[in-house]
Amino acid sequence: MSRFSPVATMSVGVGFATGLYGISFGALATTAGLDVWQTQVLSLLMFSGGSQFAFIGVIAAGGPAAVGAAVISAWLLGVRNGFYAVSMNPLLEIFGWKRLVAAQLTIDESTGVSTSQESLKDKRAGFWITGMSVFIFWNSMTLLGAVLGDALGDPKQWGLDAAAAAAFLGLLWPRLKERQALAVAALAFFVAVVTTPALPAGVPVMLAGIVAVVVGVLNIFERKGKGE
Amino acid sequence: MSLWLGIFIASIAVYSWKLLGYVVPKTVLDNPKIAKVASLLTISLLAALTGVQMLTSGSKIEFDARIPALLVAAVLLAFRVPFIVMVAVAAGAAALIRLVF
Numbered sequence: 227m228s229r230f231s232p233v234a235t236m237s238v239g240v241g242f243a244t245g246l247y248g249i250s251f252g253a254l255a256t257t258a259g260l261d262v263w264q265t266q267v268l269s270l271l272m273f274s275g276g277s278q279f280a281f282i283g284v285i286a287a288g289g290p291a292a293v294g295a296a297v298i299s300a301w302l303l304g305v306r307n308g309f310y311a312v313s314m315n316p317l318l319e320i321f322g323w324k325r326l327v328a329a330q331l332t333i334d335e336s337t338g339v340s341t342s343q344e345s346l347k348d349k350r351a352g353f354w355i356t357g358m359s360v361f362i363f364w365n366s367m368t369l370l371g372a373v374l375g376d377a378l379g380d381p382k383q384w385g386l387d388a389a390a391a392a393a394f395l396g397l398l399w400p401r402l403k404e405r406q407a408l409a410v411a412a413l414a415f416f417v418a419v420v421t422t423p424a425l426p427a428g429v430p431v432m433l434a435g436i437v438a439v440v441v442g443v444l445n446i447f448e449r450k451g452k453g454e
Numbered sequence: 455m456s457l458w459l460g461i462f463i464a465s466i467a468v469y470s471w472k473l474l475g476y477v478v479p480k481t482v483l484d485n486p487k488i489a490k491v492a493s494l495l496t497i498s499l500l501a502a503l504t505g506v507q508m509l510t511s512g513s514k515i516e517f518d519a520r521i522p523a524l525l526v527a528a529v530l531l532a533f534r535v536p537f538i539v540m541v542a543v544a545a546g547a548a549a550l551i552r553l554v555f
Contacts, residue, residue, distance in 0.1 A: 311475020385548030
């Protein structure tokens with residue numbers, strides 16, 4: 227029926243769907259105090275939704291004084307991409323400049339589509355087509371959102387503060403499958419909120435990160451007898 | 455630190471994770487404990503950001519229209535509504551509540 231292989235159709239579909247919420251990123255970034263250029267550079271160079279939303283979220287809460295905390299939050303949220311790279315490396319078998327490009331495209335969606343394929347050929351196609359589709363759609367939609375956000379005025383009037391919270395919840399939701407994940411999420415949520423009045427902006431989020439390290443290292447809240 | 459400098463440093467920092475996964479020997483990062491901490495770190499940061507964005511303004515804890523908007527978002531997520539629709543409806547809910555009350 228289609229001239230395109232199933233993996234290409236799926237990859238472009240995922241790229242488009244993901245790209246669409248670049249609109250919300252662009253709009254939220256400009257209402258957080260970034261200009262259109264700064265917003266666009268984040269999507270081009272950082273190119274990792276979770277880290278980008280974290281960066282602008284901390285800036286929105288703490289203003290220019292919180293840039294250091296914003297950098298650390300974005301960096302810590304990017305750690306999972308390193309693990310995606312570990313799983314993509316033996317599949318892609320690439321070197322030199324292609325490896326530098328592949329690294330930039332190593333995100334949730336490209337890894338997700340790739341690892342859900344059967345053949346090595348489809349795994350590779352899924353990675354590259356999804357990565358490039360997300361890059362193109364995410365960046366063009368970021369620009370659209372940034373221009374729109376710039377024109378909107380008071381972000382609260384449009385509910386954009388709620389939209390930012392909903393965006394984080396949407397990124398979090400699919401990861402809450404196990405009891406330990408739920409426990410860490412609840413604890414981190416609580417710790418970050420109650421320490422906000424006492425700490426500089428951005429620090430409560432990093433403090434919540436320590437919760438994860440403690441729970442992970444001690445392996446608490448794990449259902450007994452599981453994973454053995 | 456200026457905002458521009460922060461953007462560049464953060465972008466390089468995020469890219470460095472991506473590249474690291476391609477250059478370090480598999481055995482270094484292929485440790486179940488490290489993988490578990492990394493996955494929980496992602497979850498805790500996203501949950502913390504949700505909380506801060508939902509319940510605080512500046513350095514104050516504040517309960518407002520964002521709470522019902524997030525409840526709506528959670529219901530939509532439970533019904534697997536696409537991300538962009540969920541975010542737009544949550545924004546609309548908060549805007550509407552502020553307009554009415």
